[in-house]
Amino acid sequence: MNNTLKIREIVARGYVNPSKLPGYDYVINPYVGCPHRCMYCYAEFMKRFSNHDEPWGTFTDVKIRSTSVKPVDLRGKNVFLSSVTDCYNPLEEKYRLTRRLLEQLRPCGAKITILTKSSLVLRDLDIFKTLPEVTVGVSANTADDSLRWETEPGACSALERLYVLKTLRENGIKNWMHVAPVFPHLSDWKALLEAAAEFTDSFSFENLKLRGAALPRVMLFITQKHPQLKPMYEQIYQQNDLSYWSSLRKEILAFCNQRKLAASVFFSENGPQEI
Numbered sequence: 001m002n003n004t005l006k007i008r009e010i011v012a013r014g015y016v017n018p019s020k021l022p023g024y025d026y027v028i029n030p031y032v033g034c035p036h037r038c039m040y041c042y043a044e045f046m047k048r049f050s051n052h053d054e055p056w057g058t059f060t061d062v063k064i065r066s067t068s069v070k071p072v073d074l075r076g077k078n079v080f081l082s083s084v085t086d087c088y089n090p091l092e093e094k095y096r097l098t099r100r101l102l103e104q105l106r107p108c109g110a111k112i113t114i115l116t117k118s119s120l121v122l123r124d125l126d127i128f129k130t131l132p133e134v135t136v137g138v139s140a141n142t143a144d145d146s147l148r149w150e151t152e153p154g155a156c157s158a159l160e161r162l163y164v165l166k167t168l169r170e171n172g173i174k175n176w177m178h179v180a181p182v183f184p185h186l187s188d189w190k191a192l193l194e195a196a197a198e199f200t201d202s203f204s205f206e207n208l209k210l211r212g213a214a215l216p217r218v219m220l221f222i223t224q225k226h227p228q229l230k231p232m233y234e235q236i237y238q239q240n241d242l243s244y245w246s247s248l249r250k251e252i253l254a255f256c257n258q259r260k261l262a263a264s265v266f267f268s269e270n271g272p273q274e275i
């Protein structure tokens with residue numbers, strides 16, 4: 001873990017919050033901030049709500065407890081962990097907040113979905129086996145660990161993520177791979193699918209969207225590390241040419257159909273509408 005990470009223990013107003021994500025009623029974020037430091041992070045807007053001046057990725061607030069006593073009826077509800085952090089980020093090893101929350105959710109009858117980039121999720125296999133309904137997803141944008149290192153320096157390797165999916169399958173836990181975010185002309189999504197197909201229930205795909213500080217950060221990375229791709233990235237992200245995504249969408253669906261892989265493609269410009 002990053003040694004300069006600023007960690008603050010805080011009292012949250014509540015753990016369970018209504019969700020705006022399609023398909024989920026509630027979301028739980030046990031942490032504010034995320035040590036994974038993904039180059040494209042979509043959660044950076046949370047800085048506005050967290051009273052931090054430090055750059056995103058250099059701090060994490062740990063919600064050690066909550067002031068809320070208001071019970072939420074979660075029977076039959078879809079609950080997602082997590083939307084603006086990774087609930088199995090390295091701090092979870094010490095704080096065990098996600099584990100504790102899952103234990104508390106067990107009798108609630110909620111349908112739980114977890115998405116992570118961390119092999120720490122395997123620690124809680126024992127709990128997953130006792131939950132009425134749980135699906136665990138692993139997010140990955142590449143099978144190439146040098147690209148993984150450049151884009152998601154704090155998260156675990158591509159190989160470890162495949163191991164997580166395989167272990168989930170071996171333990172009878174429903175799993176899926178979220179191939180995301182797909183970096184144009186860089187993410188080797190076919191290699192990921194071929195490596196994971198044998199032990200993964202389904203695949204979903206999300207395209208790279210660049211908002212706020214992520215746009216100049218990723219464009220600088222492309223300019224410095226992949227200058228031959230700069231004109232293509234400018235076409236997509238500065239001239240808003242969406243044709244790359246619509247043809248990639250067709251290619252992904254044809255590839256998955258041919259191999260009989262269950263796949264959903266969630267490509268959008270900035271909202272939920274599909275390209």
Ligand code: SF4
Nearest residue numbers: 034036037038041085
């Ligand atoms: S794992 Fe998610 S929340 Fe954490 S830095 Fe990466 S994109 Fe952001």
